[in-house]
Amino acid sequence: MSRPPLAREKVLDAFEDVILTEGERAATMDRVAAQAGVSKGGLLYHFASKVALEEALIERMERLVAVDMKEMVEDPAGPVAAFIRTSAQTGDELDRVITAVGRLASNGSPLSGEAIRNLRAVWHDTLQPFVPTEVGLQLILLVSDGVYFNNALAIGAVPEIADMEALITMVTTATGAELPPPRID
Amino acid sequence: MSRPPLAREKVLDAFEDVILTEGERAATMDRVAAQAGVSKGGLLYHFASKVALEEALIERMERLVAVDMKEMVEDPAGPVAAFIRTSAQTGDELDRVITAVGRLASNGSPLSGEAIRNLRAVWHDTLQPFVPTEVGLQLILLVSDGVYFNNALAIGAVPEIADMEALITMVTTATGAELPPPRID
């Protein structure tokens, strides 16, 4: 838990990386081992199976999400603005691991599917006190999903969000989300 | 083109169905042939390769999208409302084929990736005359992506949109989308 072996992290990085750049299907044991610069045997010492690799990636995601949620509720611009903005931060560690787990989920991995549904529940419950209506909260989550989805879908080409600040203003205004007025609904 | 052989369509249906119910990874030639009730050889008479299957599914999608766009711009509730609403129509033919192609795309199929990006461009260009600002248009597309994404992600469990009409009202109001005021932006 505290300071895992270097090679193990390297393999996990490689797993994530191959999923992101070439798709889940390319992320075979062979390919991941090669990317990490270890032999297949070496990989299998740290992760005894494909499922073990997935579990480790999910753990990494949940760890990073917990940190992100903490920062989000403390953001001076308000949690909703922070949430929308970080949804679009392509390429940071959190976004990468969520996209990777999302790919595993949409490929039929039950563990990853459950992890993504839990993630959405965490987002919902964390933002709930800051959005006055349930519909508004759903709109916010859907926009975030949409942003994420556009990152996740294309391998290579990603449509840009032209004016993120204007989008945030539109969403927060439409939903009545402001700093911390506790919800009525 | 006009009235393709029955077995061919049956195989294509099976391909789509397996992708949707068990994930892209499960949609092997063997599995698809079995689902369609033909032998592997029979399948390969109609579709000489895996890529040929994908191409045929993409064609089907593009055909259905063209029909849908036509209906959308003629919808009495306005194209934007029609667009958001049909995004959530889980299980109809259009939604099924888009989800299936989306799964192929997120698995690294270059053809499907391109097809999905084209699809988004078609949506963008078709809705553009009905939304006064580009940011508003992006919000609408993101919400639709979010709805679609939630359909696509989970194999089995899908979070429900609690109040679709309220969501549509919120989105159309926020974006200034109404019947046909041509865009200024």
Add this chain to the structure above:
DNA sequence: GTCTATATTATGATAGAC
């Protein structure tokens, strides 16, 4: 048009040396 083999390669996983 549809079938039954079968070839070829790739995949996840094991065994055991170093």
Add this chain to the structure above:
DNA sequence: GTCTATCATAATATAGAC
């Protein structure tokens, strides 16, 4: 902890009978 075989299975695709 990391490596080199090696195995069993499953994948795409081919060949050729019916």
